Amino acid sequence: MGALLSFFVVIVLVLLALAGIKGAGLYVLFGTVIPYAAVATFILGVILRVIKWSRSPVPFHIPTTCGQEKSLPWIKYSKLESPAGTLGVIGRMALEVLLFRSLFRNLKTELRNDGPRLAYGSNKWLWLGGLAFHWSMLIVIIRHLRFFTHPVPFLVKIIDSLDGFLQIGAPHLMITGVVLLLALTYLFLRRVFIPQVRYISLPADYLPLFLLMGIATSGILMRYFFKVDIIKVKELTLGLASLNPGIPSGIGVIFYIHLFLISSLFAYFPFSKLMHMGGVFSSVLQETWPITAV
């Protein structure tokens, strides 16, 4: 139900862009006004939310520790799981934010009926899928900086060529684009097929997935199939970035669909669970900081 509804919302967004451009020719609306409004909503919304969080104090140092604390000198303590100094805290936080340490720990617990008996097994799929999605997303975003910068920074160029190093087809196939779409598909399918996860999933869980899938799909279509005039696209995006917007004629509608879906995601971001991006630092910091380091 939630999945269908969210899917429908994304379809409507695509149709809106299609109708707006093809039917009504609202190039300025979809190419300038909406992107600016979305980015403004994003920036303002995120800032306001973070300010709201930071206004609440942290009265207690109550992290969940996951290892031996530093106590007697001859007992080896767990520097990363129960850190006693700032360095350990930074380490624990980095492991969590960059490598999803807690998800790596994930287990599968099954109640077997011969007993009853409980069986435990390793379960790293969510960790792998989550990591694949987030890292490829980050690289895709960095890659896209070439549309907003002139000259393109060296780092962006490097990442761009590394990402396409397989040199399949022309233009070169970008690995992260494929990984991104596969990871999103996995994250979607597990919501549908794992009964517990299906039970807890809300429309608000499917919507970001479909939005991102729509963005990735339209991007891939644009790059490899319905090719658009890349020089003109860059003219438009560079115009947006330099606050000197213009609408070059002759960019295919697929670009505007891509842009509108991204705008929707940006505008939706501060009101959604995607704010975990902003919250994770505060939350993880709080949950990693042990009292002995205060």
Place this chain on the structure above:
Amino acid sequence: MEVPVEFKPGTFCYGTRPKYLEEVGLPNPREWSPLDEDWKLPADWKDTVLAGIGERLKKNRAFHLFMDICVRCGACADKCHFFIGSGDPKNMPVLRAELMRSVYRKYFSTGGKLFGNLAGARELTFEVFKEWWYYFYQCTECRRCSVFCPYGIDTAEITMMARELFNLLGCNTDWIAGPVANCYRKGNHLGLEPHTITSNIEFMLDDIEEITGIKIEPTFNRKGAEILFVTPSGDLFGDPGTYTCMGYLMLFHELGLDYTWSTYASEGGNFGFFTSMEMAKRLNYKIYAEAKRLGVKWILGGECGHMWRVVHQYMDTWNGPADFLEEPVSPITGTKFENAKTTKMVHIAEFTADLIKHGKLKLDPSRNDHLKVTYHDSCNTSRGMGILEEPRYIINNSCNNFHEMHEDTIREKTFCCGSGTGLNAGENMELRMRGGLPRANAVKHVRDKHGVNMLANICAIDRATLSALMQYWVPDVEVSGVHELLGNALVMTGREGERD
């Protein structure tokens, strides 16, 4: 969440009697039962709850973040002992939190206000309030789920907030409110008066003298002692806690420790912690107050679980700084307990492990040869501070047969006894046995594999509740505190050689 809540017999505790609330000045004391149609809430109960949520969002960043950032990935779902044991989907930590998040969205978030149901928001109704009550008294704040959460979302803290809200309306359970009132008036959960405390300990001393031939004479409320000893009152009252207590008495006597008991600060545990932060602070206050009155240098604490979470992670903020005390130093070994330098309170497992390491105790582990021991990490000592190695070190020096349970059920991944946070009542026994299933199952495994017959732990609630759990699931396994095992093995000076 559309499934209406059903109060199944054996899975919930009685509502509190009015007298307990009156004794500590909590609102809305009245006769009521969770099964009543009418809970006799004040007419403006809804405003009270919503204002209560708003206030807590402003007071506690963790709560605010946890309301906003969950992505419902489901990693926590099968980590909760109550979900594993009951199969009730609302016992998945994520859904337990969603019970409250849905209301948060409706009244405190833009998305929820705009899109209602679609954004996962719902009205606060009496049905919802009842559902909260039912499920937030099916969480033992064990924090196992938070170990697996990529954002460290700590369901315990959400449960604490929910229980604070219930207490704004006089909806505590009888089993929690009773000990709170007792502790407030008499200094301990069981309501033991000073003469009962001393006579209970005298009983133990008689037993020790009968077995060892050694007469021990501890002191009570003695000014000028070096150390104040505080332990959960469960150790003074019921088996097998009393055996653990005898272990403490024998150990301190053998060391010639300059310590004293208090008949006022006679409770290490804190059921106020399961009521509200304010109540926990009020009940905790007596420990420092008594240490100051007696003029001791530092405080030694007995084997307890949530007591150590409170001492380690809350006490300093509530009742500190304890600048009238000194940084704890073991008078026997000279070891400084660095991790206790702000709270001035040392866990006895650390104290004893240090003694053994320095060769200050003569132990004969063969006296425990009739036991095959496994060790249960308490939720709070493992995930709330990380006392993992010390108790194992004591056990390994006191016993010859020690076997760990499955690695996914110990240390930071330990399972709750199923009865923590004041759920250790009698009327919710089915819930307790279901929630304790994962723990019992891991014990059963080592029983079958290694013939384990003793489940050791360092928590007074465990000693009280695991006995019942073992009787139900693994009947031939008994329960003991770590210092009971130490007491068995301790070779005391005097007529001690003859004991076997």
